[in-house]
Amino acid sequence: MKKHEDTITPEVIKKHGITEEEYEKILGFLNRVPTLTELGIFSVMWSEHCSYKHSRAVLKLFPTEGPGILVKAGEENAGVIDIGEGWAISFKVESHNHPSAIEPFQGAATGIGGIIRDIFTMGARPIALMDPLRFGDVNSPKVQSLLKGVVSGIAHYGNCIGIPTVGGETYFDDAYEGNPLVNVFCLGILRHEKLARGAATGVGNSVVYVGAATGRDGIHGATFASEELDDNSIEDRSAVQVGDPFLEKLLLEACLELLHGHSVVGIQDMGAAGLTCSTCETASRGGSGIEIDISKVPMRETGMNAYETMLSESQERMLMIVENDQMEKVNSIFEKWDLHAVEIGKVNNSGIMTVKNGSQVVAEIPVKALTDEAPAYHSSPCKPVYIEKAQNLSDCEIPEQYDLGDIILRLLGNPNIACKRWVWEQYDHMVMTNTVVLPGSDAAVIRLKETNKLIAMSSDGNGRYCYLDPYEGGKIAVAESARNIVCSGAKPLAVTDCMNFGNPTKNDVAWQFRKCVEGMSEACECFSTPVTGGNVSFYNENPWGAIDPTPIVGMVGLIEKEEHVRKQWFPDGKGKIILVGPLGDEIGGSLYLKEIHGLKRGLPPRMNLKTEKGVQDFVLKIIKKGDVLSAHDVSDGGLAIALAESCINIHQDTITGIDAKIPVCLSGREDFALFGETQSRIILSAVSEKADDVIEQAAKGGVQARIIGDYGVDSFCLKVGSKSIKIELPEIKQAYLNTLEELLKRNE
Amino acid sequence: MKYGVIVFPGSNCDHDCFWVTGNVIKQDVKFIWHKEKNVNDVDCIILPGGFSYGDYLRTGAIARFSPVMESVIKHAEKGKLVLGICNGFQILTECGLLPGTLMRNRDLRFICKDVYLSVENNSTRFTNCAQEGQILSIPIAHGEGNYYANAQELTKLKENNQIIFRYCDREGKINSYSNPNGSLENIAGIVNKNGNVLGMMPHPERCCENMMSSMDGIVIFDSIINSLN
Amino acid sequence: MQKARVFVMPKKSVLDPQGATVKHALNALSYGNVNNVRVGKPIEISLDEKNGSTLEELQEMCDQLLVNPNIEEYTIEVIKK
Amino acid sequence: MQKARVFVMPKKSVLDPQGATVKHALNALSYGNVNNVRVGKPIEISLDEKNGSTLEELQEMCDQLLVNPNIEEYTIEVIKK
């Protein structure tokens, strides 16, 4: 190889985001100066995005073991768990925050494309998507156009490829100004024996490239995702990747058809760091080596050099390891789908990744240097100073003289609570005809045609809480997700997560990260829901600082029988409303404080995991027994909002009234009782004859429960302490259903 | 009877149609790959929803050149049944089996939700099990379902009673509020002059089971079976 | 001919919702003088160096595939190098 | 100026899946000599009779609204009556 001392200057090294120590390490692995291509390869593989260098150590805290786990977190592209009868599911969440900030439509679209590939590389057929989203202030035109771009990008890709988007989150807070979060979740189903692996094994087997031709898209995307956004990022625009959902649909069908035969040994998608990542990771997993010739790679553009080819992030490409003599069979399947597979190299046992351009070697790197031996850093977490000040809030700072009925309406119409149908109606959430509980209820439920079981899924994460107390916030993210799952009639199974944080080299961010992981881990242990995989997205910062720490939990649960499915809405007719869980008036960190009083402060609600588990177990039991008709968890907006939400059946476009009484607690404040977000609470409905029995059963199990009123009346009536609130039903409906839409239409 | 569900590259409701015809109403059904040329053995061809060829250029524009389409046209000319749902409807207008065009939705957004349809003509082979004026709840899911026909075509559609479904509200009112996508005169589905080719934007295959939000889609599949007996 | 552009535009008689929306947006952005906007689709076709197409052939492509005569009209422009 | 056309085309470096699919379809329809197709968006803007826009204003409209500079490029053509 030529000498490269001249090209590899300190500036070039720095531009690649490689520190001096890291460069020393590279020299150690190679025993020589790297070529530019090699430097590029190291820089993407050692980027935060691929190497998890600032999070690996902390992520080890997550519980990852469990009885049904078939593929553990970190082993493959996505985790896999057993659901019985020979069936398994695979699911994962990914972030596409930075690409979406720059180019919302394509950024979000390619995010969907990427997570879908992660799932079908496991041999699973993707059957559901969710999209947890965070944006800045929704009143800003800029944010609105971001939101519209992101939502239409997700719609474009998900609808076209024919996988329903059945749930998600949409939350607005100044903390995400300029740095929106676009997380995407995908779930797939497979037979145990069809499980595919991303390992390059078998000396002499073919390394096969299939899918879109390679262009200069997204070069340096992976390192880009690991850097803070500044104003100059606008200049990085050539890095934009454009998605082609049609091509991915063909790729998906062809790959599943192929994987169900026996010619493919390993498969991996070319996501971040494209060809580089897929080749060295498959070789690393297989304990093998790999040699490829990039002159054989299909190109979309002319004149691309080795560096660009290896680092391109063109979408809709897959790498496969195919048994030596099976190329013909592979080709025949791909050709049926108008796709073309090319052999670009071979598996060997050298432990080295060799990249040639024709006969010239352009890179030669020990595989493990890029994967297992990548740098890992131990941060020095340090509690941020803002926390104590922000947590400190006295009741007298919260004005009392408000019209409570008016506040209920304002909160219902607040974009963070109002119905998100403007979003989900743009998504085909019914294709595949499995969606049994449509978006809008606590958790989405899909049936599995292959078995009699159903799957519930929910995504949750509360940046407000985590900002004020990352440890409690981490616990609550998991607990709330589990609560949503239980409300739909499911038993929580497992978790995937996406950790969205600021710059991890800052000690307070490192602290927030660590505390969140600790809290989440504890909660996962409590609910026996291991973490099966996920994603870390650091460097979510804007000129004002880091975003609120936002761990997103994607939880999946199993419903044994269709009869167990519950929605959050009170049924037709009349009956009793039951509150399970504690009364409470923890107002700190509540949405009420933020949206009505402009205070993002106070101590967020405490999570007592034992209480939570008791409530959830009881509710699931009572649902399965058939004693209750609906279940809705209490979260943002507190009891008053949860009650109002239970009244509105979005999909039938109907509303029912209630007459309920809520006791005032220690603080003596009516507003706290109505809008406080004390955890571990679920609202149930039951026919009158059953209600007392439910309370009795709860008492026997040591779970708090009380009848708080009736549903099925003509208006929305709440008594709290000495105050009475009465709201006409059309007002409730108007506020909840139409505000978001009207707000977004105003600027069209 | 036997159904045939055509699979174009990019079709994505093909499996849903297969499931309903095969597993729910329990008829014979097979997939027909778009490169096949022989469709002789089926009684009713379904062109399913989805994004054939990614909907690039125009919806249905490229799919209509698929090899199978020649036989589909022959099948229709013989008076046998063709049902085009959503993207299938778009393909049927592109290939000339049905008049008009499906343009982008009035609000330029994709819309997926349950809508109400009024059955405007129940004496067809696709609607004979429905009551005239019956209101069906069936979901839509499309970005380009805004039906357009020129004045002449519209007059003909009316003269021949070819308008089968119109969008309406729960009470059956047909007006711009109950029009989800801007379709001309709320048109949601039409047949050809001979009454053997139906194109509709709503998805009856999505609402044939108890677990789904409605079971009204069944009426169409039942009518088809009924018309063959 | 080696390169051509086909301009596919919505017919004047047909409502163009996209055009109407763009007009609105421009008006809102203080371009009050914009009174009509139509959004179409230009298709740029590059042909083999040695084996170009005649204008008739391009018209054929339009009539067969590229244009929907119900709602669209087109013009062809030859691009000279 | 009373009427102008803005041609918005996907940048050459950016993937144009629509163009690629249309090219395939034309090839399959026996136009084997078509070797590249790009599909864009022409926007025809009509302005007030009395109160036209300058070229700079049109450029402003493009930069602000009509064009996504991440993936598109444009040219403006003035249409004379």
Ligand SMILES: Nc1ncnc2c1ncn2[C@@H]1O[C@H](COP(=O)(O)OP(=O)(O)O)[C@@H](O)[C@H]1O
């Ligand atoms: N971006 C989105 N995409 C799809 N569904 C969404 C989106 N945002 C919110 N939803 C749906 O709206 C409902 C309410 O969401 P949310 O308020 O986050 O629920 P919860 O408080 O119970 O977690 C849920 O059914 C959720 O799936």
Ligand SMILES: [Mg+2]
């Ligand atoms: Mg909930």
